[in-house]
Amino acid sequence: MCGIVGYIGNKNACDVILDGLNKLEYRGYDSSGIALNMNGKIEVHKYKGRIKNLIEKLAPLGCNSQLGIGHTRWATHGAPSDKNAHPHSNESGSIALVHNGIIENYVQLREWLIKEYNVNFKSETDTEVIVHLIDHFYEGDLLDAVYKSIAKMKGAYAIGVICSHEPDKIVAVRKDSPLIVGLGEDENIIASDIPALLKYTRKVYLINNDEVVLLTKEGVKIFNENREQVQRDIFHVTWDAEAAEKEGYEHFMLKEINEQPKGIDVTLNRRLDENGRISLDGIQITKEDLEKINKVYIVACGTAYHAGLVGKFAIEKFAQIPVDVDIASEFRYREPFIDENTLFIAISQSGETLDTLAALREAKRRGARVLTIVNVVGSSVARESDDVFYTWAGPEIAVASTKAYTTQLISMYLIALHMAVTKNVIKQDYYDLLISELKALPAKVEKILENTDTIQEIAKLNFEKQHAFFIGRGIDVAVALEASLKLKEISYINSFAIAAGELKHGTIALIEEGTFLTAIATQDHLFEKMLSNIQEVKARGAFVLGVAKEGNKQIEQQANKVIYIPDCIDEVTPILSVVPMQLLAYYMSVLRGCDVDKPKNLAKSVTVE
Numbered sequence: 001m002c003g004i005v006g007y008i009g010n011k012n013a014c015d016v017i018l019d020g021l022n023k024l025e026y027r028g029y030d031s032s033g034i035a036l037n038m039n040g041k042i043e044v045h046k047y048k049g050r051i052k053n054l055i056e057k058l059a060p061l062g063c064n065s066q067l068g069i070g071h072t073r074w075a076t077h078g079a080p081s082d083k084n085a086h087p088h089s090n091e092s093g094s095i096a097l098v099h100n101g102i103i104e105n106y107v108q109l110r111e112w113l114i115k116e117y118n119v120n121f122k123s124e125t126d127t128e129v130i131v132h133l134i135d136h137f138y139e140g141d142l143l144d145a146v147y148k149s150i151a152k153m154k155g156a157y158a159i160g161v162i163c164s165h166e167p168d169k170i171v172a173v174r175k176d177s178p179l180i181v182g183l184g185e186d187e188n189i190i191a192s193d194i195p196a197l198l199k200y201t202r203k204v205y206l207i208n209n210d211e212v213v214l215l216t217k218e219g220v221k222i223f224n225e226n227r228e229q230v231q232r233d234i235f236h237v238t239w240d241a242e243a244a245e246k247e248g249y250e251h252f253m254l255k256e257i258n259e260q261p262k263g264i265d266v267t268l269n270r271r272l273d274e275n276g277r278i279s280l281d282g283i284q285i286t287k288e289d290l291e292k293i294n295k296v297y298i299v300a301c302g303t304a305y306h307a308g309l310v311g312k313f314a315i316e317k318f319a320q321i322p323v324d325v326d327i328a329s330e331f332r333y334r335e336p337f338i339d340e341n342t343l344f345i346a347i348s349q350s351g352e353t354l355d356t357l358a359a360l361r362e363a364k365r366r367g368a369r370v371l372t373i374v375n376v377v378g379s380s381v382a383r384e385s386d387d388v389f390y391t392w393a394g395p396e397i398a399v400a401s402t403k404a405y406t407t408q409l410i411s412m413y414l415i416a417l418h419m420a421v422t423k424n425v426i427k428q429d430y431y432d433l434l435i436s437e438l439k440a441l442p443a444k445v446e447k448i449l450e451n452t453d454t455i456q457e458i459a460k461l462n463f464e465k466q467h468a469f470f471i472g473r474g475i476d477v478a479v480a481l482e483a484s485l486k487l488k489e490i491s492y493i494n495s496f497a498i499a500a501g502e503l504k505h506g507t508i509a510l511i512e513e514g515t516f517l518t519a520i521a522t523q524d525h526l527f528e529k530m531l532s533n534i535q536e537v538k539a540r541g542a543f544v545l546g547v548a549k550e551g552n553k554q555i556e557q558q559a560n561k562v563i564y565i566p567d568c569i570d571e572v573t574p575i576l577s578v579v580p581m582q583l584l585a586y587y588m589s590v591l592r593g594c595d596v597d598k599p600k601n602l603a604k605s606v607t608v609e
Helices: 013-023 051-061 106-117 127-137 142-150 252-258 260-269 287-292 302-319 354-365 403-423 428-439 441-449 453-462 476-491 500-505 524-538 553-557 570-591
Strands: 003-008 031-038 041-048 067-073 095-103 155-163 166-175 180-183 188-191 203-206 211-215 220-223 295-300 323-327 342-348 369-374 387-390 467-472 494-499 516-520 543-549 561-565
Touching: 003 013, 003 095, 003 155, 003 166, 013 031, 013 051, 013 067, 013 188, 031 051, 031 095, 041 051, 041 095, 067 095, 067 155, 067 166, 095 127, 106 127, 127 142, 127 155, 142 155, 142 166, 142 211, 166 188, 188 211, 252 260, 252 570, 260 403, 260 428, 260 441, 287 403, 295 302, 295 354, 302 323, 302 342, 302 403, 302 476, 302 570, 342 354, 354 369, 369 403, 387 403, 403 428, 403 570, 428 441, 428 570, 441 570, 453 543, 453 561, 453 570, 467 476, 467 500, 467 524, 476 494, 476 516, 476 570, 494 500, 500 524, 516 524, 516 570, 524 543, 524 553, 543 553, 543 570, 561 570
Parallel strands: 295 323, 295 342, 342 369, 369 387, 467 494, 467 516, 516 543, 543 561
Antiparallel strands: 003 067, 003 188, 031 041, 031 067, 095 155, 155 166, 166 211, 180 188, 180 203, 211 220
16 A cells, blocks of 8 residues: 655656656555755655645656655554655755655554654654654664664665755655555665656666665665665566556546456366376475475465455365465464475465565475465565465456456465365366366356346446345355445445354344345355345335346346356356356446445555554
């Protein structure tokens, strides 16, 4: 969450930074600002609200500078306001700083600075402590002052700093919060993510934890925590800038929903040979390795956690290995049964989710082998794992994850089947059936996307509802959880998902006349039981939307409306049934007038606890 862009070079820094911040809007923010070196002085402009507010305020000023830093802030310490927006400055205005993350000991540092040096704080943020620390230690060398400051700081942060006394440099630091450097001709850029700099360069340094970067127009130097210069290979970005654009769609989310057939196809077929055998891109998990593994942990957050629930089903059913699925933020604070005989699978779209990264590190500390499913090449989670499975979904800009989720599901199926074949615990005819069903998914998702009239009609009937429920049985419970999350995060409808068999244990008390309830009933062996659950809620006045396979017409006798997915075996239904749920959430959000791609209070990459 939050976005950092810094520029030094021959171009107008203001234009480059504002363009970069616009490209980072998807990360979530409530204010924006910029600091520019203008005629030997640093000018700071920052405002609550969208970037367009900042652009409108800057337009009459004709800013022209070759050095600057900019920021989009998502409030943690202090409410969204002009004074709490970044960049922050020292009292003389000679140093300006932008920061993503949280400084855990900022209260102590703030009190020390006030008591010992009578520092006057202007904001409520933890970030302002950093700029005053740097000011306190500054003796003509900005890099040295930054090193002395971070030695006193605890927490997670990516920071960019400029100083009017040294107008030829930017100093940046990364600790548990994403930061990259773009390399150009007589220009260099810092940013939180690749889209911010893709217009200017495809050559990138991926900055590691506890590294400090010194940027000048002529070059970039990277130092470790001991102030030793380190060498870094250049990472070449291969995807096009157009992949991060809307390409005629009204919203990024709708574009990304429609990109799912391609994402599924690429993720699947780059791992299958012409005979349907799976190759996991260099991941070497041998039969001997699997014989030592007595347990699998899948750990993730949000949508990725729901992918993990499907992964549990797939690994246990196909590979016959017991699996625990845990929320990363909870996993970190208990005593998990993990050792060298554990396979730890982390799932993350961005590869920068702080809770998932911390859980991964804890698992490695306990001796587990770590396999990551991630969408972003070179991300922190990927770099710290033993094995990496890239989903190849392409850049996902909308905050609500869609194509990353379905490609995560495909990844889980491939990993589970690879384990099953390696262990020799799956029959060839069943394996062939599963591969055939997986190969058919892109065309079946395309079919769903071509027929959205029913989904839009249901959205029109229910978009004004303030509450919604989702129920399912078996693997459909994971889909219900993901469907509920999609609806609540972009439409702000109070949504709740539950295993259908649990309705009578409390939740059914909330069902009343007109309640909007979606019953996901795609499992043939549980279909009759789901029909009984639908009858229970219908008897209490609920408006029921059923989701079922083509051919299961019985559901029409119970549900008010039905969405059918193409026929398939039970095992792969989650990849199909979630797509109409994504579309339903999208259309209801649009009808409610919500900001689909940038829902309130949310960020794409959650890099704080």
